Amino acid sequence: MPLLNLSLDLSLNPINFIQPGAFKEIRLHKLTLRNNFDSLNVMKTCIQGLAGLEVHRLVLGEFRNERNIEDFDKSALEGLCNLTIKEFRLAHLDNFPDDIIDLFNCLANVSSFSLVSVYIKRVEDFSYNFRWQHLELVNCIFEQFPPLELKSLKRLTFTANKGRNHFSEVDLPSLEFLDLSRNGLSFKGCCSQSDFGTTSLKYLDLSFNDVITMGSNFLGLEQLEHLDFQHSNLKQMSEFSVFLSLRNLIYLDISHTHTRVAFNGIFNGLFSLKVLKMAGNSFQKNFLPDIFTDLNNLIFLDLSECQLEQLSPTAFDSLPRLQVLNMSHNNFFALDTFPYKHLYSLQVLDYSVNHIGTSKNQELQHFPSSLAFLNLTQNDFACTCEHQSFLQWIKDQRWNLVEVEQMECATPLNRKGIPVLSLNITCQMSKTIIGVSVLSVLVVSVVAVLVYKFYFHLMLLAGCIKYGRGENIYDAFVIYSSQDEDWVRNELVKNLEEGVPPFQLCLHYRDFIPGVAIAANIIHEGFHKSRKVIVVVSQHFIQSRWCIFEYEIAQTWQFLSSRAGIIFIVLQKVEKSLLRQQVELYRLLSRNTYLEWEDSVLGRHIFWRRLRKALLNGRPWNPEGTVGAGCD
Numbered sequence: 229m230p231l232l233n234l235s236l237d238l239s240l241n242p243i244n245f246i247q248p249g250a251f252k253e254i255r256l257h258k259l260t261l262r263n264n265f266d267s268l269n270v271m272k273t274c275i276q277g278l279a280g281l282e283v284h285r286l287v288l289g290e291f292r293n294e295r296n297i298e299d300f301d302k303s304a305l306e307g308l309c310n311l312t313i314k315e316f317r318l319a320h321l322d323n324f325p326d327d328i329i330d331l332f333n334c335l336a337n338v339s340s341f342s343l344v345s346v347y348i349k350r351v352e353d354f355s356y357n358f359r360w361q362h363l364e365l366v367n368c369i370f371e372q373f374p375p376l377e378l379k380s381l382k383r384l385t386f387t388a389n390k391g392r393n394h395f396s397e398v399d400l401p402s403l404e405f406l407d408l409s410r411n412g413l414s415f416k417g418c419c420s421q422s423d424f425g426t427t428s429l430k431y432l433d434l435s436f437n438d439v440i441t442m443g444s445n446f447l448g449l450e451q452l453e454h455l456d457f458q459h460s461n462l463k464q465m466s467e468f469s470v471f472l473s474l475r476n477l478i479y480l481d482i483s484h485t486h487t488r489v490a491f492n493g494i495f496n497g498l499f500s501l502k503v504l505k506m507a508g509n510s511f512q513k514n515f516l517p518d519i520f521t522d523l524n525n526l527i528f529l530d531l532s533e534c535q536l537e538q539l540s541p542t543a544f545d546s547l548p549r550l551q552v553l554n555m556s557h558n559n560f561f562a563l564d565t566f567p568y569k570h571l572y573s574l575q576v577l578d579y580s581v582n583h584i585g586t587s588k589n590q591e592l593q594h595f596p597s598s599l600a601f602l603n604l605t606q607n608d609f610a611c612t613c614e615h616q617s618f619l620q621w622i623k624d625q626r627w628n629l630v631e632v633e634q635m636e637c638a639t640p641l642n643r644k645g646i647p648v649l650s651l652n653i654t655c656q657m658s659k660t661i662i663g664v665s666v667l668s669v670l671v672v673s674v675v676a677v678l679v680y681k682f683y684f685h686l687m688l689l690a691g692c693i694k695y696g697r698g699e700n701i702y703d704a705f706v707i708y709s710s711q712d713e714d715w716v717r718n719e720l721v722k723n724l725e726e727g728v729p730p731f732q733l734c735l736h737y738r739d740f741i742p743g744v745a746i747a748a749n750i751i752h753e754g755f756h757k758s759r760k761v762i763v764v765v766s767q768h769f770i771q772s773r774w775c776i777f778e779y780e781i782a783q784t785w786q787f788l789s790s791r792a793g794i795i796f797i798v799l800q801k802v803e804k805s806l807l808r809q810q811v812e813l814y815r816l817l818s819r820n821t822y823l824e825w826e827d828s829v830l831g832r833h834i835f836w837r838r839l840r841k842a843l844l845n846g847r848p849w850n851p852e853g854t855v856g857a858g859c860d
Contacts, residue, residue, distance in 0.1 A: 421448020484508035
């Protein structure tokens with residue numbers, strides 16, 4: 229049987245050549261009957277003339293819509309029951325008759341049913357058990373959302389319609405494709421299987437609608453692969469993991485949905501997502517946090533017009549497959565390349581229409597080698613010496629920059645509008661900057677030397693501040709040469725600690741804490757916990773650098789502590805030439821009273837009486853003892 233593509237225009241009045249049985253042996257692929265004013269009788273005659281034919285697609289009212297047929301009479305379509313039709317389309321009819329359901333019964337077996345620009349009152353006409361697989365309702369007027377119950381329907385396109393704007397639940401168990409865009413619909417508690425009566429849905433378009441309140445995380449809709457909310461007003465989007473069940477979702481568009489991201493787990497569960505569009509939304513404190521941790525398969529990400537000013541250094545670390553990233557129309561003031569170092573597959577990065585004037589001294593070091601197109605146009609480039617390195621980087625990377633010739637200076641005013649590529653800046657450091665830099669280096673150097681030289685004195689000062697009001701547990705800290713240790717053990721310790729009253733001395737071999745640095749023990753265990761310091765002066769003492777160091781620290785300690793006192797014991801006569809080598813010690817012994825050790829009965833008696841008197845000076849009534857330290 230031959231296949232004929234036939235288009236009939238009713239304005240030509242084909243009633244003269246379309247007669248019953250005229251196409252008895254022809255199978256029509258597409259038949260289009262164009263509307264015209266007052267042509268219902270002609271349409272009726274034409275349809276009757278096609279009785280018994282198999283028509284793949286029948287279109288009534290195609291092309292122009294400036295002359296809609298008014299007061300439509302269902303008798304014009306009565307001949308449809310005598311046709312075998314696979315696809316039926318009816319367009320541009322006002323005042324659709326209430327009893328048209330009988331004619332729809334004649335079309336119960338068509339695979340595709342389409343109404344365009346039709347005014348329908350009785351929405352229950354669509355609740356019968358038709359065998360349609362594709363239903364298209366576009367630019368129609370409904371008094372309320374149609375309660376659809378179509379068991380075989382796989383594809384529903386319901387777009388740009390007018391009427392009641394509240395969505396009603398439908399029962400479409402075989403539905404896989406659902407387009408509800410541009411209807412101004414409101415949803416409460418979106419979205420779950422109970423809303424659409426199906427668990428087979430793979431495509432859902434709810435874009436350009438009214439308020440959609442998210443009350444469920446798509447339970448029963450786990451097969452979704454495409455989800456579009458763009459330019460609808462989403463509520464409660466950032467209060468829980470809305471998309472947690474959508475492990476198979478590949479495409480998600482929430483652009484311009486008034487979403488404010490305040491919950492880092494907003495995209496949890498989207499392990500298969502490849503495209504994410506969220507332009508025109510906002511983030512808490514205009515900061516992009518780590519919200520993409522589950523999106524390891526993401527290829528395309530749009531974050532334009534989100535008022536972003538900063539982003540987490542690890543925001544994109546979990547996106548190794550990302551190829552296209554749009555960061556345009558935000559409020560970035562510097563190009564921070566560090567967050568992109570883990571985007572190993574990135575090819576396109578758009579940073580146009582921001583306020584970028586320079587980089588954060590990282591330049592291209594963290595940009596992946598795969599990057600082929602970088603858009604920095606319409607930014608606020610600062611063409612000054614301060615940013616000379618960044619401007620030179622732009623010139624060096626001109627082959628990777630999109631429309632680089634349109635990149636112009638914004639500041640200073642005398643360079644505004646000059647293309648960056650043609651800019652030639654000769655920068656010389658001023659004498660003031662050089663002078664300040666040199667002075668800063670000198671000051672830092674001097675401070676470093678002083679800190680190094682007086683490190684232990686500073687430690688002592690810090691200890692005095694920290695332990696200044698603390699209780700002393702030793703009467704005296706003993707500084708002596710290790711070669712005088714026999715005298716310290718047999719004479720000093722025995723007479724003071726075993727005498728009456730007893731004194732507690734701090735001695736290095738007995739009281740220092742093992743494992744702690746000697747200098748730290750001297751300061752914290754010796755000076756800070758003792759009331760007095762006993763310095764045993766001998767030729768061995770003067771020749772020991774470690775003993776002299778302890779003595780210098782003792783001087784600082786005496787100066788810082790109001791309770792401090794140094795008791796000098798000259799153990800043996802020291803040659804003045806040797807003593808003069810230690811100028812401060814020589815002057816101190818010359819100006820202050822000190823004790824001399826005499827190994828005689830009278831000398832011993834006088835020595836111990838004077839030493840005990842010095843140690844009792846300032847001692848509380850219930851004293852606690854003390855220890856000593858050797859210095860070499």
